[in-house]
Amino acid sequence: MLETVYGTITVSRKKKFEKTLYSDKDGIRFATPQVVAQYRAKRIKYKTLADISCGIGGQVIFFAKECDFVYAVEIDPQKIEYARKNCELHGIDNVEFICGDALSTDVIRQIPKVDIIFSDPARPAEENKRQVVSLEPGIPNVISAYSGKTDNFAFEAPPQMPPQRIPFDCEREYMSLNGQLNRLTLYFGNLKQCECSAVSLPCGAHISSTNTACIMNETQTPKTYAYEPEPSVIKADLLPQLAGSIKHDSGNIDLELFTIDKKRLLLTSGIPIRHTMLKNHYSIIQVTDFEPAAINSLLKKHDVGTVVLRAGVDPAEYWTIRNKIENGLSGKNTIHLFVKNKKAILCKVI
Numbered sequence: 001m002l003e004t005v006y007g008t009i010t011v012s013r014k015k016k017f018e019k020t021l022y023s024d025k026d027g028i029r030f031a032t033p034q035v036v037a038q039y040r041a042k043r044i045k046y047k048t049l050a051d052i053s054c055g056i057g058g059q060v061i062f063f064a065k066e067c068d069f070v071y072a073v074e075i076d077p078q079k080i081e082y083a084r085k086n087c088e089l090h091g092i093d094n095v096e097f098i099c100g101d102a103l104s105t106d107v108i109r110q111i112p113k114v115d116i117i118f119s120d121p122a123r124p125a126e127e128n129k130r131q132v133v134s135l136e137p138g139i140p141n142v143i144s145a146y147s148g149k150t151d152n153f154a155f156e157a158p159p160q161m162p163p164q165r166i167p168f169d170c171e172r173e174y175m176s177l178n179g180q181l182n183r184l185t186l187y188f189g190n191l192k193q194c195e196c197s198a199v200s201l202p203c204g205a206h207i208s209s210t211n212t213a214c215i216m217n218e219t220q221t222p223k224t225y226a227y228e229p230e231p232s233v234i235k236a237d238l239l240p241q242l243a244g245s246i247k248h249d250s251g252n253i254d255l256e257l258f259t260i261d262k263k264r265l266l267l268t269s270g271i272p273i274r275h276t277m278l279k280n281h282y283s284i285i286q287v288t289d290f291e292p293a294a295i296n297s298l299l300k301k302h303d304v305g306t307v308v309l310r311a312g313v314d315p316a317e318y319w320t321i322r323n324k325i326e327n328g329l330s331g332k333n334t335i336h337l338f339v340k341n342k343k344a345i346l347c348k349v350i
């Protein structure tokens, strides 16, 4: 199994937590993965913090490791018991657990003035369009209920929401984990450092709206090299800042945008570059008509064993196309195959 080293611990890419947590199915599904929880706890490292919708405590464990004292509130009695046991499992003794509705006067009364109020609210399991009004407890209600305790709030929100759909004066920090869009955190008050930022975990690379931007031209013809930006950068609308940062590191290079389709885009340049906010670096070995049988012969010539099909293919035809492309391949190379306007772009990871 692939493994990722983060700080001093090793977290398997497939496991959410290094130690197996006590939980029901729901609690573990919505718990913040350890690598994200650790990153966030380090960023919100203050003396006192209240997590007012703590679930099974996936995030609280790591807040407690960074803060002097943490208040953990949860409406569901079963979940708060899991949170208590999970903190015990980690040898944590600086958390006070409060079971109740975070918006009730009884719970608010029990929380003293703190440096930070954090909430990772519940959200519907499925929604056609993610929106802040579906979060429970709601962000405006939490800010109004706890405004006497602090000015510094942080909230988790669904990362599918673009920055424009978040109607608050806050920083919107999009995170990708192992190359997939994973989390969005909203920072208010002194926690806000900029309008928008993107983080790539586990490496911790970061880019923000304060970086110098550089507008890229759109091209219809890919150059010798292609790059896939971290999805957090795309979601945060920070491609111009990424281009500015690459140009700063690599000199005045010919970087252009090459949009594949609504879901996929590449950057392309005539010279090789490396950047921590690029999740894949490719050299383009051929652009040809998207004819599966002809592509198969071409791949054999390039000693390919594995093809990663990166195209919007009709699901009904997916396996037929894939089988034709992969038929008899046994080479040592892996190719990513993108399709744009019926042209196949064969990319080798470098």
Ligand SMILES: C[S@@+](CC[C@H](N)C(=O)[O-])C[C@H]1O[C@@H](n2cnc3c(N)ncnc32)[C@H](O)[C@@H]1O
Binding pocket: 027, 030, 031, 032, 052, 053, 054, 055, 056, 057, 058, 059, 060, 073, 074, 075, 076, 079, 100, 101, 102, 103, 120, 121, 122, 123, 136, 137
């Ligand atoms: C997404 S989960 C939190 C997961 C948590 N961050 C973790 O890492 O384990 C949201 C939690 O908010 C709780 N919740 C929803 N409304 C609440 C309220 N009004 N007061 C307190 N907790 C609430 C839900 O019961 C649920 O456990």
